[in-house]
Amino acid sequence: MSPAETTFDNEIxxxxxxxxxxxxxxxxxxxxxxxxxxxxxSLKPHVVLRQELTGAWDRGKADLYAEANRLGGLTPFMAAPRExxxxxxxxVMIDPNLFFVDGEFEHDMPWKPICNPRVRLKGCAKPIDLASAHLCHCDPDLRATEARRLTTLADNSRSALVGMDANSYPHQAELESVTxxxxxxxxxxVHYQHRTIERAGRRVSDTRPDEILSGGDPVFTDLGLHAATVLGQPGALAATASLKRTDQGPAQRIDRMYCTPTSRRPCSASRSWQPTTCERSPTTPYSSRDSASTSFADPSPPPAGTSASGENPCSSTRRSATSRTTAAATAHCGSGRTTGSRRSACICSFGRRCGTPRTTATSSRTRPKPCSAWPD
Known part of the structure; x- marks a missing residue:
C-alpha cells in the first residue's frame, strides 16, 4: 500500500x-x-526516524531504498558512515505525498553524524527540522555534546522533532515506571563505565542528555513523559532496551522522542488537542530494540474558548515484545469543515492551530489548508 492509499486519512x-x-x-x-x-x-508511517542502518550505505544504498520502497515509496535520507x-x-524517511523537502543537513559529530532533513507539511508555511540521532554508546561527555548540538535545531524559534537512541537515562527518575x-x-x-557519570563524589546514571534537552526551562518536550504524565498513558514510560541482556541491569527507557513546545509562539486563536489511546502489537522475535510512533489526527473540536495546551503532539513509547510502539496524537484548531465523513483542520507547524475558517473538497486524503495566522 502506498502512502497515498493509507486508510487513516486524518493522521500523520x-x-x-x-x-x-x-x-x-x-x-x-x-x-x-x-x-x-x-x-x-504495517504501521503505515509518514515519517521514520531511523537508527542502526548497518550496511545500508553499501551497494549504492540498496538496503536504504529497499526499506523506503517497502514502505510505499518514502523519500529516504541517510548520514554517510565515516571511516x-x-x-x-x-x-530519516518521509512521505513525499505529505511533505515538501526544504533542505538536508548532516551534523558531523565525532562518533555518528545526525541526519537532519528540513520539511514542510504541504499547505503549511513554516518548516520543521526532523532529526534522527544515535548518541555515543561509550562516552558520556560526548553524549552531552551531541545533545547540545541537537538544541541548535530549536534555535531562533524553529520547530523540530527528534527521535533517538540516547544510550542514557531520563532525568526525572521519580516520574518513570522503571527504576x-x-x-x-x-x-x-564496561557498561558501568559507559553509562555512569560522577556527581558529588559518586557514580550515578548518566541523565545529562535528557537534562540538556528537556530539563529546567526546556528546549524540548520529552514526548513519552508528556504522554504518561499529562495524557494519562503510563505505558509511554515502558523500557525499550536492553530486552535481552541480563548483565546490564533492568531494561531502561533509553530510546526517546522530543519535540519543540508550541507555547513559544502560539496562534492567536489556538485550541487544545489530546492524543488517542495507543495499542499493543503482537509478539514477534526479531529484535531487542524499540520504536516510538506519533500519529496526528483530527478529532472532534474542543469546547469554544479552549486555550493552547503549550505542547506539541506526543508519542507514547508503549513497549511490546516486538520492541515497537504506537500512539496517536490529535492536532486541530476547531476550524475544520466537514467534507463527507472527514473533517479538515488547519494544522500549523505540527501543533500550532488557528481558527481560520476555510473549506476543502472531499477527497481520498484530507489535507490541511493554508491559514492566515502563520508565525513570522
Missing amino acids: RIVCWNVEHNGRGRHGGEDHRDLARDILA GRSRNPVG LPDWDTVEDR
Whole structure:
C-alpha cells in the first residue's frame, strides 16, 4: 500500500525505529530485515526516524531504498558512515505525498553524524527540522555534546522533532515506571563505565542528555513523559532496551522522542488537542530494540474558548515484545469543515492551530489548508 492509499486519512504517523544492526544480527548470522520491514510497513508511517542502518550505505544504498520502497515509496535520507567511526548510521524517511523537502543537513559529530532533513507539511508555511540521532554508546561527555548540538535545531524559534537512541537515562527518575540501575549490582563493568557519570563524589546514571534537552526551562518536550504524565498513558514510560541482556541491569527507557513546545509562539486563536489511546502489537522475535510512533489526527473540536495546551503532539513509547510502539496524537484548531465523513483542520507547524475558517473538497486524503495566522 502506498502512502497515498493509507486508510487513516486524518493522521500523520511518525515512527522512531531502531533495529539492532539493521536486522542483520550482531555478527551477520541472522537476517531479519524482511520481517522488520513488514512490521514497520504495517504501521503505515509518514515519517521514520531511523537508527542502526548497518550496511545500508553499501551497494549504492540498496538496503536504504529497499526499506523506503517497502514502505510505499518514502523519500529516504541517510548520514554517510565515516571511516574509523561507527558503522551504524542513522537516517530519516518521509512521505513525499505529505511533505515538501526544504533542505538536508548532516551534523558531523565525532562518533555518528545526525541526519537532519528540513520539511514542510504541504499547505503549511513554516518548516520543521526532523532529526534522527544515535548518541555515543561509550562516552558520556560526548553524549552531552551531541545533545547540545541537537538544541541548535530549536534555535531562533524553529520547530523540530527528534527521535533517538540516547544510550542514557531520563532525568526525572521519580516520574518513570522503571527504576534506574543499581550500579553496585550490574555485572557488566564496561557498561558501568559507559553509562555512569560522577556527581558529588559518586557514580550515578548518566541523565545529562535528557537534562540538556528537556530539563529546567526546556528546549524540548520529552514526548513519552508528556504522554504518561499529562495524557494519562503510563505505558509511554515502558523500557525499550536492553530486552535481552541480563548483565546490564533492568531494561531502561533509553530510546526517546522530543519535540519543540508550541507555547513559544502560539496562534492567536489556538485550541487544545489530546492524543488517542495507543495499542499493543503482537509478539514477534526479531529484535531487542524499540520504536516510538506519533500519529496526528483530527478529532472532534474542543469546547469554544479552549486555550493552547503549550505542547506539541506526543508519542507514547508503549513497549511490546516486538520492541515497537504506537500512539496517536490529535492536532486541530476547531476550524475544520466537514467534507463527507472527514473533517479538515488547519494544522500549523505540527501543533500550532488557528481558527481560520476555510473549506476543502472531499477527497481520498484530507489535507490541511493554508491559514492566515502563520508565525513570522
